[in-house]
Amino acid sequence: MLGCVSGQLREDILMHTGRQLVRELEFLKQLPSSLLVQIAFKLRVVIYIAGDIIFKINTVGDCIYFIDRGTVAIYSDSGKEICHLEDGDFFGEIALVMKHHFRTASAIAVTNCELFRLDREHFETTIAYYPTVYNSIKEVATSRFERTCVLDEHHKAELRTAEQD
Numbered sequence: 001m002l003g004c005v006s007g008q009l010r011e012d013i014l015m016h017t018g019r020q021l022v023r024e025l026e027f028l029k030q031l032p033s034s035l036l037v038q039i040a041f042k043l044r045v046v047i048y049i050a051g052d053i054i055f056k057i058n059t060v061g062d063c064i065y066f067i068d069r070g071t072v073a074i075y076s077d078s079g080k081e082i083c084h085l086e087d088g089d090f091f092g093e094i095a096l097v098m099k100h101h102f103r104t105a106s107a108i109a110v111t112n113c114e115l116f117r118l119d120r121e122h123f124e125t126t127i128a129y130y131p132t133v134y135n136s137i138k139e140v141a142t143s144r145f146e147r148t149c150v151l152d153e154h155h156k157a158e159l160r161t162a163e164q165d
Contacts, residue, residue, distance in 0.1 A: 031130060031133060035126060035130075038126055039118065039122075039126050039127070042118060042119070042122035042126065043066070043116040043117065043118055044116070044117045044118075044119075045068075045114065045115070045116060045117075046065075046114075046115045046116075046117050047112070047113065047114055047115075048070070048109035048112070048113045048115065049109065049112055050109055050110060050111050050112055051108070051109065052108070052109045052113075053106065053107075053108055054072065054107040054108060054109060054113075054115075055092065055103050055106065055107050056103065056106045057075075057076075057077055057102075057103050057104065057105055057106045058077075058102050058103060059102065059103050060095070060101055060102060060103075061092060061094065061095020061096060061101055061102060061103045061120075062095075062101075062119060062120045063092055063096075063117045063118060063119045063120060063123070064090055064091070064092045064093045064096055064117075064118050064123055064137075065090060065091050065092045065107075065115045065116065065117055065118075066088075066089075066090045066115065066116040066117075066118070067085055067086060067087055067088065067089050067090070067091075067113065067114075067115055068087065068114045068115060068116055069087055069112075069113065069114040070086070070087070070109060070110070070111045070112055070113025070114060070115070071084050071085070071086050071109075071110040071111045071113070072084070072085045072086075072089075072091060072107050072108065072109055072110060072113060072115075073085075073107070073108050073110045074091060074105045074106070074107055074148075075105060075106045075107075075108065076105055076148050076151055076152035076155065077104075077105075077152055078152050078155045078156050078159065079155075080151055080152060080154075080155035082105060082144075082147065082148055082151055084110060091107055092107070093137050093140060093141045093144075094141045094144060094145050096120055096123055096137075096141075097134065097137055097138040097141045098138075098141055098142070098145060104145055104148060105148055
């Protein structure tokens with residue numbers, strides 16, 4: 001249907017149908033509006049029902065997700081819940097900006113979720129060309145990765161101690 005609409009009206013429809021989320025993300029605010037529209041065109045809406053696995057740890061990470069509506073839980077390798085992410089948050093960035101291309105955690109829909117997915121190729125041809133934005137995402141990824149490692153090690157130590165008792 002959007003193929004039948006041209007120009008500004010198509011851009012307005014895209015931004016209005018939830019992709020305004022892209023405009024509201026702090027690290028994307030510094031991008032030109034023309035690039036935001038490009039990103040919005042490349043986003044795909046994906047729906048998950050509460051309890052659905054969005055992705056599993058150690059699988060290839062080929063996209064980043066933006067939460068339009070819903071709650072997602074992130075779990076470490078040992079099964080420890082790391083955090084809940086909600087409307088306006090993003091996740092899946094670690095596999096896109098760090099050296100490895102594998103997921104370092106699992107993501108599960110806690111509630112019914114409407115997410116926007118930006119595939120690696122589109123991430124690399126849009127966002128990755130802007131060093132300040134890319135570095136902002138990388139800082140979040142590094143922080144989350146380190147936090148996950150610490151929590152996972154702590155949880156594994158607790159499990160070992162419980163097994164010894």
